[in-house]
Amino acid sequence: MKNYSIEVNSAKMNESGFSIQAGWITIYQVNPVSREYIGANYEYLPIGVGVPAGSYIDVPELPLVGLALRRSVDGKQWEHVSDYRGQTVYNTETRQPQKITDIGALQDNQTLLVPTSEFDKWEDGKWVTDLEAQRQALIENKKVELNTKLSQASERIQVLSDAVELNLATEEEKNELKAWKTYRLQLSRVDINSPENTFPDMPSVK
Numbered sequence: 001m002k003n004y005s006i007e008v009n010s011a012k013m014n015e016s017g018f019s020i021q022a023g024w025i026t027i028y029q030v031n032p033v034s035r036e037y038i039g040a041n042y043e044y045l046p047i048g049v050g051v052p053a054g055s056y057i058d059v060p061e062l063p064l065v066g067l068a069l070r071r072s073v074d075g076k077q078w079e080h081v082s083d084y085r086g087q088t089v090y091n092t093e094t095r096q097p098q099k100i101t102d103i104g105a106l107q108d109n110q111t112l113l114v115p116t117s118e119f120d121k122w123e124d125g126k127w128v129t130d131l132e133a134q135r136q137a138l139i140e141n142k143k144v145e146l147n148t149k150l151s152q153a154s155e156r157i158q159v160l161s162d163a164v165e166l167n168l169a170t171e172e173e174k175n176e177l178k179a180w181k182t183y184r185l186q187l188s189r190v191d192i193n194s195p196e197n198t199f200p201d202m203p204s205v206k
Contacts, residue, residue, distance in 0.1 A: 011045040013057065019045040027055040030071045036103055037069040037078070068103035081105065090115055092122035135195070142192040149199060153184040179203040 009023035019025075027043045030036060032054050043051060051057060056071065060078040063069050068083035084100040089110040091098065095118070098110070106112075113127060119134040120127040160177035163169035169177070186200040 017050045019047050019049050022047050025051070025057060026059075027051050027057060028060055029055050034103060035071040035073075037071070070103060084112070087112065095120060138195060139192055145199070146187060146190060146192055149202070150184060150187055152202070153180055153187065156180050157184065176203065 011019045011023035011025040012021035014020050022045065024042050024044050026040055028040050029038050031038055037060055043055070045051070060069055063080040066083060067080045070079060070081060072079050081103055082105050083103050084106060085103065087100050088097050089100055089106060089112055090096065092109045092111055095115045115127045117129055117134070119130045119137070121130050157177065157180045160169065160173055160180065163173050164177060180203055183200055183203050190199060191197050
């Protein structure tokens with residue numbers, strides 16, 4: 001019989017998960033919330049004691065790049081799941097971006113594909129630009145711009161008309177009044193429903 005041993009005493013476990021021989025055992029621990037693997041440790045187990053909560057003794061297989069390692073919901077096995085952390089996904093209903101912070105598959109309304117415009121909608125697994133919505137938005141923007149230009153022209157015409165009516169207008173102001181009236185007339189003839197049409201140049205303000 002040997003008086004000494006240079007071997008580390010290893011714990012032995014029964015089928016119920018309790019130690020039947022006191023000693024050290026390697027445990028593999030997980031995050032209590034996400035169940036993601038966080039590291040290995042040595043644990044000393046007296047007889048009749050199990051491993052700490054969130055710890056397991058079966059050796060996990062390390063995942064490939066792009067995957068994360070976690071314990072299954074029932075705690076019986078290790079599993080590899082998608083890991084998109086740090087990446088930006090887009091809501092297929094709102095187009096809003098979101099940074100992924102948790103492991104696991106994407107939600108049904110999330111995609112890594114980037115929408116190309118504010119008029120994109122999700123169809124058949126891809127973004128499709130709603131051309132009609134885009135056209136209507138352009139028309140609305142053009143209408144706002146037209147009204148702004150008409151208002152500016154009318155204000156200038158009113159001032160110059162006052163000068164003419166009071167016989168106080170210079171020749172330069174009379175010519176300017178004519179230019180602004182011509183400009184306002186040209187504006188009124190712009191068809192904002194046609195994207196090819198552009199606005200006339202505004203007369204120079206003296």
